[in-house]
Amino acid sequence: DTQISASLKAGHLREGLEPSPGAEPAVAAETVEDKVLVCARCHSLRHYGHVKHPDAERLLPDFDFVAAVGPRLASPSGARSLVLLLVDAADFDGSFPRAVARLVAAAGEAHHKDWKHGAPANLPRALLVVTKLDLLPTPSLSPDDVHAWAHARARAGAGADLRLAGVHLVSAARGWGVRDLLDHVRELTGARGNVWAVGARNVGKSTLLNAIARCSGVAGRPTLTEAPVPGTTLDVIKVDGVLGAQGKLFDTPGLLHGHQLTSRLTSEEMKLVQVRKEMRPRTYRIKTGQSIHIGGLVRLDVEDLTVGSIYVTVWASPLVPLHMGKTENAETMIKEHFGLQLQPPIGQERVKELGKWVRKQFKVSGSSWDTNSKDIAIAGLGWFGIGLKGEAVLGLWTYDGVDVLSRISLV
Numbered sequence: 001d002t003q004i005s006a007s008l009k010a011g012h013l014r015e016g017l018e019p020s021p022g023a024e025p026a027v028a029a030e031t032v033e034d035k036v037l038v039c040a041r042c043h044s045l046r047h048y049g050h051v052k053h054p055d056a057e058r059l060l061p062d063f064d065f066v067a068a069v070g071p072r073l074a075s076p077s078g079a080r081s082l083v084l085l086l087v088d089a090a091d092f093d094g095s096f097p098r099a100v101a102r103l104v105a106a107a108g109e110a111h112h113k114d115w116k117h118g119a120p121a122n123l124p125r126a127l128l129v130v131t132k133l134d135l136l137p138t139p140s141l142s143p144d145d146v147h148a149w150a151h152a153r154a155r156a157g158a159g160a161d162l163r164l165a166g167v168h169l170v171s172a173a174r175g176w177g178v179r180d181l182l183d184h185v186r187e188l189t190g191a192r193g194n195v196w197a198v199g200a201r202n203v204g205k206s207t208l209l210n211a212i213a214r215c216s217g218v219a220g221r222p223t224l225t226e227a228p229v230p231g232t233t234l235d236v237i238k239v240d241g242v243l244g245a246q247g248k249l250f251d252t253p254g255l256l257h258g259h260q261l262t263s264r265l266t267s268e269e270m271k272l273v274q275v276r277k278e279m280r281p282r283t284y285r286i287k288t289g290q291s292i293h294i295g296g297l298v299r300l301d302v303e304d305l306t307v308g309s310i311y312v313t314v315w316a317s318p319l320v321p322l323h324m325g326k327t328e329n330a331e332t333m334i335k336e337h338f339g340l341q342l343q344p345p346i347g348q349e350r351v352k353e354l355g356k357w358v359r360k361q362f363k364v365s366g367s368s369w370d371t372n373s374k375d376i377a378i379a380g381l382g383w384f385g386i387g388l389k390g391e392a393v394l395g396l397w398t399y400d401g402v403d404v405l406s407r408i409s410l411v
């Protein structure tokens with residue numbers, strides 16, 4: 001800062017670069033001793049904890065992992081490539097990096113025919129890393145079940161024969177599973193491996209890589225930016241020291257998933273939607289002709305039932321209000337309450353900006369009241385757990401382009 005303002009005062013900057021009176025310099029500098037130039041966005045993140053433009057995260061361009069890293073995965077030098085596919089436990093299907101998983105699966109398929117004595121040394125391998133495990137209601141879940149569930153969901157998400165070298169359930173916030181993951185990465189890559197960490201924005205990649213770096217004893221290096229706003233890594237970054245002298249660990253920019261509801265929210269709205277603590281269930285018993293709203297973001301209608309009622313459990317951020325009522329009042333809810341009592345969106349004018357309100361139908365059947373039969377997951381938000389004895393026809397309303405799917409229940 002000192003250097004820049006001194007330059008400005010002394011008129012050292014070219015005329016065209018000189019800011020108008022009162023305007024902030026386009027570039028902010030770290031202390032002179034560090035001699036590191038930091039862009040205004042990073043400066044703002046580091047010193048104020050947010051970027052100045054509240055919507056900057058939504059407006060950032062996406063990173064094309066397949067084009068940028070794909071050709072480097074099958075290294076001719078024989079160095080092992082390992083891709084860490086990071087997935088958020090609280091938004092598994094929404095955050096799953098499909099295109100990258102397909103790339104890894106396709107590389108395996110292409111080589112499969114030629115395997116005579118096991119996989120070729122330069123075939124890229126992948127580990128599935130489920131982050132933020134502490135957000136799930138872990139006391140009521142068996143790790144083996146979550147493990148098997150995650151493996152099955154990853155295969156479904158890749159839509160191909162994805163061969164995983166392993167599945168890791170981790171929480172960087174609690175330090176769960178970080179050491180095991182690091183040991184496995186070292187074992188798989190040997191001394192000269194290239195490891196690529198990839199995941200959707202906000203999946204917890206920076207937090208995990210910092211935890212891995214700490215675990216490997218890397219000290220005194222600048223840590224990666226962990227921030228309450230997603231997408232804080234803008235280019236591929238090499239994380240030194242973690243994998244020994246020759247191994248390379250690369251952090252890649254967070255992927256922008258347009259099908260995640262969060263990708264179209266403002267930072268204020270994101271604060272309401274992001275889950276920060278262990279998720280708590282909110283359960284309703286509902287009948288045909290009734291609906292549940294999650295804020296002004298999603299509505300589930302019970303359209304038809306072969307039984308009297310069903311149990312619907314909402315797994316989403318506790319900061320998003322829920323509303324149960326008659327489906328016949330749904331239009332009034334949109335006009336009068338979306339953006340006001342039912343937030344996000346924050347403000348009625350944001351309702352239209354989020355897109356067209358569309359319906360997808362699901363037929364669900366189950367044989368017990370005690371356990372959920374199916375989940376209906378909404379990318380970037382959470383899921384409904386459906387418990388029923390019989391059959392149900394459900395209508396799920398949300399904004400066009402947001403991914404909604406039914407899956408085997410997690411909890």
Ligand code: GDP
Pocket residue numbers: 131132133134135170171172173174199200201202203204205206207208225226227228229230231232254275276277
């Ligand atoms: P990135 O965009 O993928 O690099 O994600 P960050 O590492 O910046 O994390 C995004 C948000 O998730 C931040 O608010 C983190 O504090 C939070 N987060 C990251 N890891 C964990 C975790 O293990 N548990 C919980 N509860 N939150 C986490």
